[in-house]
Amino acid sequence: MVAAPREGLLRRTVTAGLVAGVVLVYLSMVGLVEAFSHRQAVTGIGAEAGPGLLTLGRVMIGGAVFLGGLILSGRLSQLAAPSAVGRLMVVGGAALSGLIAGSVLALFVLVVSVIDVRGVFLSVTPALLDYLTFDQGPALGALIILMSLGIISALAGGIRLLGLQDRGAVLKALTAALLISLLEPLLRPILGQLELADVNRFLYAGGGLTQPAAAVILGGVAAASWAWARPAAPLRQRVRDLPGEQRRMIGIGAALAAFIGLLILPQISTGFVSLVLVNVGFFLLLALGLNIVVGYAGLLDLGYVAFYAVGAYTVAVLISPSSSAGGPITELVGTAWAFWVALPIVMITAALVGIFIGAPVLRLRGDYLAIVTLGFGEIARILFGSDALRPWVGGPGGVIGLPNLQLPVVGFQFTSPSQYIYPVIAFSALAAFVAWRLANSRTGRAWNAIREDESVAAATGVNITNYKLLAFALGGTLGGLAGALFAVQLRSVYPGTFNIIVSFTVLAIIILGGMGTIRGVMVGALILVGLPEALREFGEYRFLLYGAALVAMMLLRPEGLFPSRIRRAELHEELPPEEQEQLPKSGGGGLAVSAGPISTYGPGSQPGG
Amino acid sequence: MQQQASAKATAEAAGDFESHGLILQVQGLTKRFEGLIANHNIDFEIPRLAIVSLIGPNGAGKTTLFNQITGLYQPSEGSIGFDGVDIIGLAPHQIVELGMARTYQNIRLFENMTALANVLVGHHVRLHAQWWQVVLGLRAVREEEERSRRFALELLDLVGLPRHYADDLAKNLPYGDQRRLEIARALASEPKLLLLDEPTAGMNPRETRQMTDLIGNLRKELALTILLIEHDMKVVMGVSERITVLDYGEKIAEGTPDEIQRNPRVIEAYLGKQATV
Secondary structure (H helix, E strand, O other): OOOOOOHHHHHHHHHHHHHHHHHHHHHHHOOHHHHOOOOEOEOOOOOOOOOOOOEHHHHHHHHHHHHHHHHHHHHHHHHOOOOHHHHHHHHHHHHHHHHHHHHHHHHHHHHHHHOOOOOOOOOOOHHHHHHHOOOOOHHHHHHHHHHHHHHHHHHHHHHHHOOHHHHHHHHHHHHHHHHHHHOHHHHHHHHHHOOOHHHHHHHEOOOOEOHHHHHHHHHHHHHHHHHHHOOOOHHHHHHHHOOHHHHHHHHHHHHHHHHHHHHHHHHHOOHHHHHHHHHHHHHHHHHHHHHHHHHHOOOOOOOOHHHHHHHHHHHHHHHOOOOOOOOHHHHHHHHHHHHHHHHHHHHHHHHHHHHHHHHHHOOOOHHHHHHHHHHHHHHHHHHHHOOOOHHHHOHHHOEEOOOOOEEOOOOEEOOOHHHHHHHHHHHHHHHHHHHHHHHOOHHHHHHHHHHHOHHHHHHOOOOHHHHHHHHHHHHHHHHHHHHHHHHHHHOEEOHHHOOHHHHHHHHHHHHHHOOOOHHHHHHHHHHHHHHHHHOHHHHHHHHHHHHHHHHHHHHHOOOOOOOOHHHHHHHHOOOOHHHHHHHHHHOOOOOOOOOOOOOOOOOOOOOOO | OHHHHHHHHHHHOOOOOOOOOEEEEEEEEEEEEOOEEEEEEEEEEEEOOOEEEEEOOOOOOHHHHHHHHOOOOOOOEEEEEEOOEEOOOOOHHHHHHHOEEEOOOOOOOOOOOEHHHHHHHHHHHHOOOOHHHHHHOOHHHHHHHHHHHHHHHHHHHHHOOOHHHOOOEHHHOOHHHHHHHHHHHHHHOOOOEEEEEOOOOOOOHHHHHHHHHHHHHHHHHHOOEEEEEOOOHHHHHHHOOEEEEEEOOEEEEEEOHHHHHHOHHHHHHHHHHOOOO
């Protein structure tokens, strides 16, 4: 064992090991490890008969340590000298932190094998212990844990020492294999539907990737990544050399292909996939709306669910024959037109509610605004479930019996999620278009100015009252629209649906994706809503996942996954390398905007004024 | 430019406050903050197309006066007439619309917006696009946007900001250029009266000289009236035609630079507290 000579190195190593160890114990204690203990990552590894040992639960433990080792060795390799000794220190440090993490977990195993803590921690079962120790008993199992985690972490350190190109290939291959294995419950039915039974049989064998498939995926992705990242890779070079116009065409083409793929997907997959996508769509609509309020105008609204509820209830009362109002719109225009006639009313109602909520909080900023809107969200939920409004909206029982969504002239009825997905996509696209148009306009700039500095915005000529109310109204309209679609798809509305968690989820989507960008919102919705629904193992741990994702995000990439260029520059105070290259042509000698602190004195202003 | 025409138009439509070609007329202005009197009974006027400086020791109430003129604070007593309109009670953005713009002592740009976007926000009051027109992508909106963009770039040229800064975040600009950008943002609202709060604060002598030249040029090229808060006496004496001196919230002197330099009360106010000048 190479002890790190510098105190900083040793301290970092020990800290990383302890953190990883605590994470492992935590994952085990909450039951997440066991939830994934029945699915294999790759089948038949390490066992002659029966299920293999390489299950997803163990992959999770190993993966956490691997990731920890990778991050730690990245830090270490910055500190250590670029010599043989330095390299040894990086790998040794990673191994040491793996051993420390392993010893924490081993200690946990030893302790709980003696002391029964199931009274408090329900998930700490004998089955979990057997699983963690590979059925070898506490003593031998602890040793196995220790050694294997040490080796995994050392491997991560070794991978860190590889060149950028090789490292990228290895990591991408591992990620791809893991993803394909993880998404088995989603991919198998789709492949089945496509009558690609052969592919199915090649890839999956009852709860895991087959060994040949794993080999092909690992090898294939690694080779492709390696070839693409080669400094003089012909393919990448050719793409880069294309004129801007053509590159844009390729981008548009790719987006179009993805969109068409999305349109076809519900037809070639199971209803389950469609249901997940429909849910993602609702949250996408909500997130696009909240993005206007929070991302563009900087008004932190924690009660956004109120609009979702207003939209859902308005449409329900207007078109459901079994509502107390008897569905006046349905009576008036018939079931075919009901939704479409009700929709403008819903949107106007939601906009008015936005103004109604917005008006009293106009003078509040930041935290105060957040608290008050949080209250509004709760008020909405409680009101809709209350006895006071029971005669109109049905109290806890809600409103049922909404007619199906129909396309009037064609006479088409939407019944299943695989059909509802299309109006959801259409409205989401419309909302994204509206948000995109507004972003770079007089309106969007006025919002941004309010976000940056309210009083200066006012003194620069922005009518902050109007623009704040506009943000609330437009955000509310989109939220109401999402609620209306949600109600008509479910064909019923219950107050319990509209809890505070919806507000938080939508906000988390925006933060994860990158505040203020539309692409980021889409990816955020897919990850935070789609993933937990698609992987039922995660279902119970959804909020754990949100919390972990957000904390990790804030530490590692506070600008979100797909930030706008501006936001990225804001948080890192440097331009990405490719943009830096283009800058210094201007001739202005020390105009490096990139690295300087915010208010350095300019080395020399431009001559002439 | 457009200002000249509009300045003429409003001059014709001048109301009660308008007399002797005054663009700003402050009468009996008093501002109290919970017992503290920041401005006391100030009478103060600015002739059209003049450059007027407001000086006084720290804490004399200069910025408070600025904040009342631009509508950020409501005065406790007194009246403010701007270009023939009583502006007491108007919201800040309405005052901007009437043709007043300002900069800040401690630079207050929209830091996380690009330099160009900062100027475009300044142009906001002169644009007409409504949100629904933007969503529909009307041709008038696109043309207005294009015009506004060109106008903003011209303003960057005018204040001497290199165009390649246009897409940089405001906060990443060098200090002196941030001050210039603030002026460009103010000019974008096509003001008749420009209020500059210590435009040369924190600048080196060379930058200060450039800023002084810029202020003179702006008046000439844009037919502006300028009110200046400034501590650098070289700038004050060099650029302004009239000077108003505040001390402890009250006006203690008013006159041409020569008169002010000889005024015993001014000398006392300055030498008594801080031995500069």
